[in-house]
Amino acid sequence: xxxxxxxxxxxxxxxxxxxxxxxxxxxxxxxxxxxxxxxxxxxxxxxxxxxxxxxxxxxxxxxxxxxxxxxxxxxxxxxxxxxxxxxxxxxxxxxxxxxxxxxxxxxxxxxxxxxxxxxxxxxxxxxxxxxxxxxxxxxxxxxxxxxxxxxxxxxxxxxxxxxxxxxxxxxxxxxxxxxxxxxxxxxxxxxxxxxxxxxxxxxxxxxxxxxxxxxxxxxxxxxxxxxxxxxxxxxxxxxxxxxxxxxxxxxxxxxxxxxxxxxxxxxxxxxxxxxxxxxxxxxxxxxxxxxxxxxxxxxxxxxxxxxxxxxxxxxxxxxxxxxxxxxxxxxxxxxxxxxxxxxxxxxxxxxxxxxxxxxxxxxxxxxxxxxxxxxxxxxxxxxxxxxxxxxx
Amino acid sequence: xxxxxxxxxxxxxxxxxxxxxxxxxxxxxxxxxxxxxxxxxxxxxxxxxxxxxxxxxxxxxxxxxxxxxxxxxxxxxxxxxxxxxxxxxxxxxxxxxxxxxxxxxxxxxxxxxxxxxxxxxxxxxxxxxxxxxxxxxxxxxxxxxxxxxxxxxxxxxxxxxxxxxxxxxxxxxxxxxxxxxxxxxxxxxxxxxxxxxxxxxxxxxxxxxxxxxxxxxxxxxxxxxxxxxxxxxxxxxxxxxxxxxxxxxxxxxxxxxxxxxxxxxxxxxxxxxxxxxxxxxxxxxxxxxxxxxxxxxxxxxxxxxxxxxxxxxxxxxxxxxxxxxxxxxxxxxxxxxxxxxxxxxxxxxxxxxxxxxxxxxxxxxxxxxxxxxxxxxxxxxxxxxxxxxxxx
Numbered sequence: 007x008x009x010x011x012x013x014x015x016x017x018x019x020x021x022x023x024x025x026x027x028x029x030x031x032x033x034x035x036x037x038x039x040x041x042x043x044x045x046x047x048x049x050x051x052x053x054x055x056x057x058x059x060x061x062x063x064x065x066x067x068x069x070x071x072x073x074x075x076x077x078x079x080x081x082x083x084x085x086x087x088x089x090x091x092x093x094x095x096x097x098x099x100x101x102x103x104x105x106x107x108x109x110x111x112x113x114x115x116x117x118x119x120x121x122x123x124x125x126x127x128x129x130x131x132x133x134x135x136x137x138x139x140x141x142x143x144x145x146x147x148x149x150x151x152x153x154x155x156x157x158x159x160x161x162x163x164x165x166x167x168x169x170x171x172x173x174x175x176x177x178x179x180x181x182x183x184x185x186x187x188x189x190x191x192x193x194x195x196x197x198x199x200x201x202x203x204x205x206x207x208x209x210x211x212x213x214x215x216x217x218x219x220x221x222x223x224x225x226x227x228x229x230x231x232x233x234x235x236x237x238x239x240x241x242x243x244x245x246x247x248x249x250x251x252x253x254x255x256x257x258x259x260x261x262x263x264x265x266x267x268x269x270x271x272x273x274x275x276x277x278x279x280x281x282x283x284x285x286x287x288x289x290x291x292x293x294x295x296x297x298x299x300x301x302x303x304x305x306x307x308x309x310x311x312x313x314x315x316x317x318x319x320x321x322x323x324x325x326x327x328x329x330x331x332x333x334x335x336x337x338x339x340x341x342x343x344x345x346x347x348x349x350x351x352x353x354x355x356x357x358x359x360x361x362x363x364x365x366x367x368x369x370x371x372x373x374x375x376x377x378x379x380x381x382x383x384x385x386x387x388x389x390x391x392x393x394x395x396x397x398x
Numbered sequence: 399x400x401x402x403x404x405x406x407x408x409x410x411x412x413x414x415x416x417x418x419x420x421x422x423x424x425x426x427x428x429x430x431x432x433x434x435x436x437x438x439x440x441x442x443x444x445x446x447x448x449x450x451x452x453x454x455x456x457x458x459x460x461x462x463x464x465x466x467x468x469x470x471x472x473x474x475x476x477x478x479x480x481x482x483x484x485x486x487x488x489x490x491x492x493x494x495x496x497x498x499x500x501x502x503x504x505x506x507x508x509x510x511x512x513x514x515x516x517x518x519x520x521x522x523x524x525x526x527x528x529x530x531x532x533x534x535x536x537x538x539x540x541x542x543x544x545x546x547x548x549x550x551x552x553x554x555x556x557x558x559x560x561x562x563x564x565x566x567x568x569x570x571x572x573x574x575x576x577x578x579x580x581x582x583x584x585x586x587x588x589x590x591x592x593x594x595x596x597x598x599x600x601x602x603x604x605x606x607x608x609x610x611x612x613x614x615x616x617x618x619x620x621x622x623x624x625x626x627x628x629x630x631x632x633x634x635x636x637x638x639x640x641x642x643x644x645x646x647x648x649x650x651x652x653x654x655x656x657x658x659x660x661x662x663x664x665x666x667x668x669x670x671x672x673x674x675x676x677x678x679x680x681x682x683x684x685x686x687x688x689x690x691x692x693x694x695x696x697x698x699x700x701x702x703x704x705x706x707x708x709x710x711x712x713x714x715x716x717x718x719x720x721x722x723x724x725x726x727x728x729x730x731x732x733x734x735x736x737x738x739x740x741x742x743x744x745x746x747x748x749x750x751x752x753x754x755x756x757x758x759x760x761x762x763x764x765x766x767x768x769x770x771x772x773x774x775x776x777x778x779x780x781x782x783x784x785x786x787x788x789x790x
Contacts, residue, residue: 007641009413014406020658021401216638218625219646222618230611246608249399253658254611262654266412266645 008214010265016153017179020253022245024183025054025143028061031179035139037098039068041091043111044102045075052186054102054143070094072114075103078160078167078281078288079110081125087114088124091138099140101177105149108142112157112175115140128159128168130370137174145186147252148198148289150205150259152180160282166366167278182256184248192239196342197289199235202255203228204292208271209264210318211303211376213310220263221314225321227254227263232322232338239342272374273299276387279363284351293344294351297332298391299379304328306377348391360388400606402657408545409571412645414637416575417446417535420453423571427531429490431460433483435503436494437467444578446494446535462486464506467495470552470559470673470680471502473517479506480516483530491532493569497541500534504549504567507532520551520560522762529566537578539644540590540681542597542651544572552674558758559670574648576640584631588734589681591627594647595620596684600663601656602710603695603768605702612655613706617713619646619655624714624730631734664766665691668779671755676743685736686743689724690783691771696720698769740783752780 019027032040042058049055062069072087090096091114099118101111115138117124126132144152151157155175160167190198206224231254234247257263276299277291286294304311312328319331323338336346349355364384367373372380379387411419424432434450441447454461464479482488483506491510493503507530509516518524536544543549547567552559582590598616623646626639649655668691669683678686696703704720711723715730728738740747756776759765764772771779 007413007638007645009416011409011411011419013409017403017405019403021399024401027403216636216642219619219622219642219649222622223615223649224618226614226616226618227611230614233610244608246399249658250608250611253399257611257615257654262649262652266641 007217007266008268012261012265013173014153014176014260014262016177018153018182018256019179020182021249022183022185024181025057027181028057028143029065031141031181032061032065032067032098035098035141035178037065037067039070039094039096040098040100041070041072041087041096041114042100042102043072043075043087043107043114045073045104045107048145049102052145052189054145054186058100058102068094070096075107075110077106079106079113081113081128081159081161083110084113084117084124084159087111088117091118097138099138100143101140102143102145104144104146105151108144108149108151108177109157109159111140111142112137112151112155113159113170114138116157116170116172116175125159125161127170128161134172134174137172140175140177142177142180144180144182146190146194146198147184147187147248147255148201150202150255152177152182153256153260156259165282166369167282168370180256182252184245184252187248187252188243188245192343193287195238196235196344197287198255199231199251200289200293200339200342200344202231202251202258204273204289204296205258206263207296208274209267209269211270211300211311211314212267213307213376214267217267220266221317222321224263225318227258228322230254235342268375270303270374270376272377272379275373276363276367276379276384279366280348280351282366283359283363286351290344293339293346294348295387295391297336297346298348298387300332301390302383302387303377304332310376347394348388349394355392360385360392363388399609399658400660404653404657405565406545406568406652406654408569410545410574410648411571412574413641414575414577416573417449419573420449420535421457423533423573424453424457424459424490427490427533427570429457429459431462431486431488432490432492433462433464433479433488433506434492434494435464435467435479435499435506437465437496437499440537441494444537444581446537446578450492450494450535460486462488467499467502469498471498471505473505473520473551473553475502476505476509476516476551479503480509483510489530491530492535493532494535494537496536496538497543500536500541500543500569501549501551503532503534504529504543504547505551505562506530508549508562508564508567517551517553519562520553526564526566529564532567532569534569534572536572536574538582538586538590539576539579539640539647540593542594542647544569544574545648545652548651557674558761559674560762572648574644576637576644579640579644580635580637584735585679587630588627588736589679590647591623591643592681592685592731592734592736594623594643594650596665596681596688597650598655599688600666601659601661603662603692603703603706604659605699605768606659609659612658613709614713616655617710619650620714622646627734660767662695662766662768664769664771667765668755668759668771668776671758672740672743674758675751675755678743682736685731685738686740687779687783689728689738690740690779692724693782694775694779695769696724702768739786740780741786747784752777752784755780
């Protein structure tokens with residue numbers, strides 16, 4: 007186990023109708039001028055928008071809005087929000103929506119206190135030392151961003167997608183009402199569950215030895231997500247199924263299960279290139295690459311990968327042989343309607359396309375800890391995913 | 399799943415030599431006058447005492463001491479600490495030791511800002527609304543008190559042991575260096591592991607339905623604790639085994655696995671009476687009663703207990719039948735040298751003794767959520783534990 011610091015100060019308010027706690031939460035944070043950040047119609051349909059407006063009025067909070075934040079939020083939304091904050095001396099940012107809205111809000115909160123363009127943060131050219139406080143009302147169980155310091159921002163103009171990780175970005179509070187996720191469609195429900203499982207797997211596959219406590223807990227979390235997702239997809243949808251998945255998605259990337267080891271995270275970086283090229287929903291870009299990454303890692307670092315795949319197989323899939331475990335993961339994702347091969351996004355994908363994705367992946371240096379993914383290795387993984395089926 | 403608020407702001411600094419972070423932590427908390435609370439010799443033997451003295455000097459912190467805090471800390475230590483704090487206007491309390499030292503420190507921190515006698519808090523006669531900040535250096539993996547708001551204090555004069563639970567009691571930081579636990583003897587190593595498992599089971603046995611995410615994670619945590627404890631008892635002691643148990647003990651009572659359900663906790667309250675009468679180490683009082691409580695609960699609330707015991711059996715003990723699962727738990731504890739029958743503490747235990755323990759248990763009202771443990775039920779559970787072996 008490795009040394010670590012774990013500090014998760016976000017107050018989590020979880021459950022039905024917890025939006026009613028917003029009054030108290032805004033008071034606790036002494037909010038006077040607030041920027042509400044959201045996407046499009048969904049928070050107007052589920053009552054969040056009206057509740058925020060009324061709560062702001064009741065508490066004499068001056069409200070500004072940054073709306074239209076898109077999936078894979080763009081730096082243009084961040085810049086627009088930063089400009090609003092600076093113009094009106096806004097002191098609090100309230101994110102209402104899914105992971106994209108929350109990440110955009112964190113980026114605005116970091117950028118608001120800087121003179122430089124906020125994109126500089128994501129290029130690692132500027133280090134933020136302070137941030138405006140952010141509160142969160144989350145409507146989608148997926149990213150875990152509601153209690154962590156991560157934000158992932160795209161720059162479509164530059165063809166880039168980048169991540170930043172700051173302790174100061176951790177939200178002050180997160181209202182998590184799983185009821186909001188009951189109306190999420192099949193595509194995004196599956197995406198959320200994949201996201202949660204992949205967050206766990208990225209941390210689980212680590213070269214750090216002797217992390218059984220969190221490893222075993224991770225297997226339990228994955229089993230619960232699979233069980234409840236299968237139930238929902240079979241038509242047995244319920245508040246409790248959604249609540250289990252919601253709490254799992256929060257814990258999965260709250261870092262309590264991952265701080266004790268050096269998680270790999272190469273699949274995430276590789277997936278950014280796919281999303282950047284094809285606009286693929288984040289989770290579906292992950293499934294297109296995971297088993298390809300794992301195949302290459304199994305070959306290069308069998309001492310790490312074999313025992314990890316064995317435990318995963320035993321506890322989750324009832325198989326043990328490494329390739330059988332990978333096939334079982336791919337079968338699970340395919341059964342949920344996700345593709346596990348890159349070829350599925352682009353029948354005519356070319357060597358040039360692969361070269362572009364390799365460049366995108368390693369633009370900020372190599373990535374990965376189980377194996378180091380440099381340009382050659384990234385190419386090997388993308389090419390592995392071009393096979394029609396998993397090679398054995 | 400039930401609605402909940404989860405707020406765990408304690409900064410955890412985990413790993414080898416993390417005492418070196420104390421400088422930074424005291425600065426972050428603007429400490430100027432500090433009360434160091436500890437037990438007897440152990441922190442002088444393992445270097446913590448000297449490190450604290452030097453760190454205080456380096457940072458111009460005036461240091462006071464409250465030493466000699468005993469297991470099952472007594473209200474007299476709390477009163478003494480409160481008097482010192484009030485006399486010298488102390489602004490920070492540093493606990494260095496095991497759960498007893500930490501609980502005593504939390505009690506001092508609550509009492510320091512009250513005019514009333516601190517025991518009033520534990521009798522629920524006074525509600526504390528503020529507390530001095532507490533920092534923790536923990537030397538034993540067991541209670542989980544390092545990141546929660548609980549404190550348990552005894553009053554030997556009155557023959558009472560009581561618990562208080564305050565959000566404001568959560569420590570500002572917790573230094574957890576599992577190295578300190580390498581010198582803990584077999585008796586207390588086992589006690590710590592039992593404590594951790596019992597904390598999980600108290601939360602796991604709950605009438606709240608559909609909490610699979612945390613239930614499955616709990617099973618993983620218990621498996622890791624059993625595995626590493628068995629290793630240590632077999633002579634395969636190591637930093638990593640201790641680190642896994644340490645992190646498990648923190649997570650077990652950090653509430654992240656238990657906030658989603660209404661945990662039972664009757665076994666704990668029942669055990670206070672045993673400790674109060676026989677001076678039994680907390681964990682060993684728990685094992686003396688757990689299966690007796692579970693037998694009675696299985697009889698009275700089979701709809702709750704049967705599926706819970708089945709899952710526990712499947713995931714941890716490889717058996718399924720409820721009584722077989724309870725026998726497997728008792729066998730595990732007995733294999734570690736713990737007694738699972740009250741009779742073992744007192745061959746000549748009388749009906750009067752049982753009546754006294756019943757009174758102690760229900761003095762603050764009935765307890766328990768899976769079944770309500772009133773005086774009659776408490777008596778039934780104590781009597782069940784007087785049998786030589788588990789009844790089936």
